[in-house]
Amino acid sequence: LLVVLARRLPTRENFEAVETEYTLEAEVDSEGALVGRTVEEAGLRALETLYLAEILRDGRKIKPVSPTDILLSGDRLVFTGDVSDVARIDHVEGLSTFAKREGLMQSELTEVLVAPGSILNGRSAKSLGFRARFNAAIVAVQRDGKHIEGRLGELPLSAGDLLVLATGDDFAKRKNLSRNFIVLSESLDVRLMDPTAGFLATAALFAIIALAAWGAIPLSLGLLLLLVGFWAADVVSVDDLRRRFPFDIWILVSSALVVADAMVESQFVESVVGSAMPLLSGSAPFLGLVIIFVLTLILTELITNNAAAALMFPVGYALAEASGVDVMPFALAVAFAASGSFLTPYGYATNLIVQNIAGYTRGDYLRFGYPITLAYTVGVLAMLHTVYFAQG
Structure with a gap:
């Protein structure tokens, strides 16, 4: 059945182009260089891989955006496009993302998936206190490859949403990550054992299982001793145990x-x-x-x-x-x-x-x-x- 159905699975020919289509948001700085200038004069029509989809102003949406629309202080500009080019926005004088204002924007961003059962489901980043809870800021959002309208901070998130985050130094150490996110990027610091330590750890695990099978030691006690041994040998840390224990x-x-x-x-x-x-x-x-x-x-x-x-x-x-x-x-x-x-x-x-x-x-x-x-x-x-x- 799996072999037959696998051959009939649809191939999204245009998915590779849609895959990087995220919704990004930036704000016009008060008294910045863009205030009073038109969209075309600000160069926001020439960002190549980023497209200015709408302007949010005093609860109103300006959409579609005309090249002659004048930018005002506090305008929130919503872009769609390739998230890897978010640096283009921050390089525009007088325009900044939330991550840049919070000092979190780095050369590497972290891509995560909102997990089922996450505290984020049905709630916005603003109402949840996203910055304080995770020490991260949402740079961009993707949902089913479609453009998302409205302010990112006030957007109710859903399981399956792809988020691109600018993270603080202790983001990877937060104990609530595994319950709320599936980390897709490789930015998360994961310690890997060298081949010798990996072989010894595997051998020790099989030894415990064998002893339990022979009735020499209860399996639960053996696994507990093995875990204590891993901790004593610095194979795992207390933070690892706290974060990964279910x-x-x-x-x-x-x-x-x-x-x-x-x-x-x-x-x-x-x-x-x-x-x-x-x-x-x-x-x-x-x-x-x-x-x-x-x-x-x-x-x-x-x-x-x-x-x-x-x-x-x-x-x-x-x-x-x-x-x-x-x-x-x-x-x-x-x-x-x-x-x-x-x-x-x-x-x-x-x-x-x-x-x-x-x-x-x-x-x-x-x-x-x-x-x-x-x-x-x-x-x-x-x-x-x-x-x-x-x-x-």
């Missing part, structure tokens, strides 16, 4: 278990299952598993996979407990379904990256995702039925 997943799982226990103790699920039992007949456990799987699959297309799993695991756990069957197939159904996001670009971070790299549309995901989702659903449910229910 605290949010631990919190979600712990909360899900608490909710599941509460649902079982309150006998809420048991009463629901008892009411539905006559309708489900003797196949109640497996049909309940199918329902859990389908609901989780729908949720993971609308929200993140972690959130979908956290919401549905308590229901599956409680349903299994109330039905008197093994919890494991229900837990696996939730896990597999939460990882089965093929219909939208928002359910999983990889989908967003692929969408922006290849220029796919939401329609492409629906058209090519539904046969994969159908095959995935049938395969997973058949496997779970064979392993856990066929014997009964």
Whole structure:
């Protein structure tokens, strides 16, 4: 199925040209050299790869921009074009970007993707305090390769938006990056182990796994000792651990278990299952598993996979407990379904990256995702039925 569909994937012939089309914003300095001059006199019609799309003035949009339009103090100029030429704007006397005014503009910029579940979703950079929170300024924005209208600072951001950032010195050390961004550029400082250290670390990991398999040491204890050893050998730092440890997943799982226990103790699920039992007949456990799987699959297309799993695991756990069957197939159904996001670009971070790299549309995901989702659903449910229910 994957081989057949891969050959039919659309090729965006013009995507290479659209790929660098970002929306940039700059402001006319008060009492600067551009005040009182026309757009043509200021040389803003000759920026080659950048096009002046609109002027924002006192809540009004001037669009299209005429060469004879006169620039005033405080005008915000919205450009579209190649973000790599943003330096052309800062070289225009009397015109500056927010990053330049904040002293963040550097020779290298950082390109990031707004992650699913990010605190930025549905909020603007201004309302969130973007500068203080991330020590960075938004230089340009791209959304589905289209021109974005309005002030960048007041634009509600969405998962999948591409942002070009001018960053401060400690941007890479911020502990909230992985939760909010997928860093696409190579500006982020990532320490790499030399080949010898990498070989020793891999060998140590396999040794711990082997010892755990032989029953010589619990796997959790072995991994903890290995982590302490990495820290003592300066392979990882405390900041690395804080930034990379999935605290949010631990919190979600712990909360899900608490909710599941509460649902079982309150006998809420048991009463629901008892009411539905006559309708489900003797196949109640497996049909309940199918329902859990389908609901989780729908949720993971609308929200993140972690959130979908956290919401549905308590229901599956409680349903299994109330039905008197093994919890494991229900837990696996939730896990597999939460990882089965093929219909939208928002359910999983990889989908967003692929969408922006290849220029796919939401329609492409629906058209090519539904046969994969159908095959995935049938395969997973058949496997779970064979392993856990066929014997009964």
